[in-house]
Amino acid sequence: MPELPEVERVRQSIEAVVAGATVERATLHRRDVLVIPGDPEGGFSRNRTRYRPKRASPAHLLQGLTLRGAHRRGKQLALVSSKGPAVIVHLGMTGQVRRVAEGARLPQTDHIHATWRLTAADGSRWRLVFRDPRRFGGLWHVPDSASLTERWSALGPDALTLTPTALAEVCRGAKRAVKAVLLDQRAVAGVGNIYADEACFAAGIDPHRTATTLTPHEIESLAAEVRRILADAIERGGSTLRDYVDAEGTQGGAQLVHRVYARAGLPCTQCGGVLSTDRLAQRATVWCPRCQG
DNA sequence: AGGCGATCCTGAGGGC
DNA sequence: TGCCCTCAGGATCGCC
Numbered sequence: 001m002p003e004l005p006e007v008e009r010v011r012q013s014i015e016a017v018v019a020g021a022t023v024e025r026a027t028l029h030r031r032d033v034l035v036i037p038g039d040p041e042g043g044f045s046r047n048r049t050r051y052r053p054k055r056a057s058p059a060h061l062l063q064g065l066t067l068r069g070a071h072r073r074g075k076q077l078a079l080v081s082s083k084g085p086a087v088i089v090h091l092g093m094t095g096q097v098r099r100v101a102e103g104a105r106l107p108q109t110d111h112i113h114a115t116w117r118l119t120a121a122d123g124s125r126w127r128l129v130f131r132d133p134r135r136f137g138g139l140w141h142v143p144d145s146a147s148l149t150e151r152w153s154a155l156g157p158d159a160l161t162l163t164p165t166a167l168a169e170v171c172r173g174a175k176r177a178v179k180a181v182l183l184d185q186r187a188v189a190g191v192g193n194i195y196a197d198e199a200c201f202a203a204g205i206d207p208h209r210t211a212t213t214l215t216p217h218e219i220e221s222l223a224a225e226v227r228r229i230l231a232d233a234i235e236r237g238g239s240t241l242r243d244y245v246d247a248e249g250t251q252g253g254a255q256l257v258h259r260v261y262a263r264a265g266l267p268c269t270q271c272g273g274v275l276s277t278d279r280l281a282q283r284a285t286v287w288c289p290r291c292q293g
Numbered sequence: 294a295g296g297c298g299a300t301c302c303t304g305a306g307g308g309c
Numbered sequence: 310t311g312c313c314c315t316c317a318g319g320a321t322c323g324c325c
Binding site: 001003075090091092093094134136137183185192193241242282283284 | 316317318319320
């Protein structure tokens with residue numbers, strides 16, 4: 001499940017090829033994966049039972065344009081053209097962006113929903129594909145840079161640079177669990193279930209605590225741990241639990257240092273006590289009742 | 294306001 | 310070997 005670190009690794013692993021590249025040809029293999037402005041379903045997620053996509057053209061996937069680069073906010077990735085139009089890529093649960101040299105074979109060819117054929121700035125030719133077996137992810141066409149800014153302004157501050165002030169602001173008056181706040185992309189962008197649990201553990205805060213009751217000291221500690229854990233996970237190449245690989249197919253190693261995620265019933269690495277589990281905000285949650293007061 | 298359940302989807306893993 | 314069930318979860322929607 002790609003969260004901020006995994007999306008950032010994907011971004012890094014395509015940036016060099018994407019910056020200055022020309023999109024020679026773009027193909028959409030599955031129509032309902034792309035949302036274009038004016039679609040009956042205008043939100044960020046598609047309700048598939050009702051979603052009826054309008055006709056998409058290769059231009060909606062930036063065919064014929066030169067790319068400026070790959071940008072990221074929270075868990076969202078955007079291929080941005082130098083003229084302004086962009087495509088937001090959301091990986092959802094099982095989404096991948098893979099990149100191979102033109103003519104090279106992709107390791108997996110099932111569930112590929114979009115393909116871009118690129119000529120990089122140095123003249124080399126590449127194929128970029130969006131693959132997403134479970135289709136919780138998707139693509140969003142954005143007509144200009146102002147629209148991208150507008151869309152991304154609906155997201156909270158990027159979790160990688162989360163300040164105590166910003167965290168305090170979204171916790172103020174929030175009568176819900178602090179983990180629910182961390183998972184809310186409008187409050188903080190980029191944290192998912194794994195790193196929410198890991199950050200709460202590292203900060204010694206029970207994820208069930210009502211957000212508004214956190215002390216300034218706890219807020220500061222939590223913001224620092226969110227930043228540290230995400231930065232460390234990026235350095236380790238992200239967390240590979242099952243599906244995640246970066247654009248070159250490289251697995252991550254951050255899962256090796258998880259202290260609580262998927263460790264329910266196992267001993268706490270800090271105190272040796274048994275880790276507890278329940279469901280919070282619809283997500284499996286693991287914490288140490290002794291270390292997280 | 295926000296908790297909660299349902300929904301979308303596929304693949305893995307357990308039980309028998 | 311195979312079938313059925315459950316579970317995983319990001320985001321949203323509708324109900325309470």
